[in-house]
Amino acid sequence: MDETDRALLTHLVADARIxxxxxxxxxGIAASTCLARVRSLRERGVxxxxxxxxxxxxxxxxxxxxxxxxxQSDARDRLxxxxxxxxxxxxxxxxxxxxxxxxxxxxxxxxxxxxxxxxVATLNGHRDVAGTVTSLIxxxxxxxxxx
Amino acid sequence: MDETDRALLTHLVADARIxxxxxxxxxGIAASTCLARVRSLRERGVxxxxxxxxxxxxxxxxxxxxxxxxxQSDARDRLxxxxxxxxxxxxxxxxxxxxxxxxxxxxxxxxxxxxxxxxVATLNGHRDVAGTVTSLIxxxxxxxxxx
DNA sequence: GCTGAAACTAACCCGTA
DNA sequence: TACGGGTTAGTTTCAGC
Numbered sequence: 001m002d003e004t005d006r007a008l009l010t011h012l013v014a015d016a017r018i019x020x021x022x023x024x025x026x027x028g029i030a031a032s033t034c035l036a037r038v039r040s041l042r043e044r045g046v047x048x049x050x051x052x053x054x055x056x057x058x059x060x061x062x063x064x065x066x067x068x069x070x071x072q073s074d075a076r077d078r079l080x081x082x083x084x085x086x087x088x089x090x091x092x093x094x095x096x097x098x099x100x101x102x103x104x105x106x107x108x109x110x111x112x113x114x115x116x117x118x119x120v121a122t123l124n125g126h127r128d129v130a131g132t133v134t135s136l137i138x139x140x141x142x143x144x145x146x147x
Numbered sequence: 148m149d150e151t152d153r154a155l156l157t158h159l160v161a162d163a164r165i166x167x168x169x170x171x172x173x174x175g176i177a178a179s180t181c182l183a184r185v186r187s188l189r190e191r192g193v194x195x196x197x198x199x200x201x202x203x204x205x206x207x208x209x210x211x212x213x214x215x216x217x218x219q220s221d222a223r224d225r226l227x228x229x230x231x232x233x234x235x236x237x238x239x240x241x242x243x244x245x246x247x248x249x250x251x252x253x254x255x256x257x258x259x260x261x262x263x264x265x266x267v268a269t270l271n272g273h274r275d276v277a278g279t280v281t282s283l284i285x286x287x288x289x290x291x292x293x294x
Numbered sequence: 295g296c297t298g299a300a301a302c303t304a305a306c307c308c309g310t311a
Numbered sequence: 312t313a314c315g316g317g318t319t320a321g322t323t324t325c326a327g328c
Contacts, residue, residue, distance in 0.1 A: 012201075021322085031322080032298075033297070051162075052159035053196045054159075066252060094290070096284050097286040098213060140242070140243050166303090176314090178305085179307085179308095306319075310313105
């Protein structure tokens with residue numbers, strides 16, 4: 001993890017589909033060296049993957065919300081179970097497991113208010129859920145400085 | 148936006164660096180058709196970009212937090228100013244502009260408790276900020292079903 | 295570990311249906 | 312709008328430094 005690796009990461013966060021040749025030129029190393037370094041970053045787990053960023057609204061999911069979930073106090077030994085549940089819900093995009101008054105923050109994208117109501121009902125219907133608070137998201141910006 | 152497009156998106160969300168030939172084969176269309184469709188999705192803004200997912204801990208940012216920010220009630224006409232500020236902070240990874248008791252949720256990654264304290268102090272020092280609440284994030288899962 | 299060239303592979307553009 | 316071939320460009324390997 002030297003300065004060259006950081007430069008590679010910065011460019012790959014901004015554009016994961018940059019060609020190896022272009023990336024090598026931008027950071028000032030040979031193409032073959034660049035390939036080996038990028039592969040190493042991937043294998044070491046520094047880069048966890050490459051993903052397309054899809055606009056939720058463009059695929060029929062214009063409504064986003066953050067749902068904070070408080071679990072029952074006796075559910076501490078079943079955290080994995082609830083985590084597995086929310087991971088399977090198609091609406092859930094991010095699961096933040098937090099310390100504090102709440103236990104989870106769920107970033108969700110749904111088709112409309114009906115789908116949101118159903119989702120919240122599903123969550124509240126789980127035996128380990130003590131309560132939820134839903135906040136609508138007007139806008140979401142993912143910054144490019146992921147390094 | 149037919150079923151073929153949805154299939155393309157699903158695969159591109161899972162792996163943005165899949166080759167065009169492999170992607171074409173997976174969804175059962177010719178490579179040239181696949182290329183044209185993917186390009187169209189990009190140009191129509193359905194795909195907003197392709198990004199590497201970097202492990203924050205692997206680049207020296209092992210501490211993550213969600214900071215909820217409440218603005219002064221008279222700051223409503225300066226929302227853009229505060230948004231621009233937080234976008235420039237290197238620690239900030241996601242900015243959620245929400246409805247409810249709070250105005251912003253900031254997902255941040257920092258080097259340690261000192262950096263987090265400094266960040267919160269910076270936010271609280273802004274004239275438009277009425278208060279902040281910081282929750283540590285134990286774990287963050289980004290689900291792959293972005294379509 | 296970095297480099298540069300050579301062999302291989304994929305991307306891309308165009309004519310056709 | 313989808314397909315298939317031919318050209319261009321990029322990836323990948325390898326031996327030398």
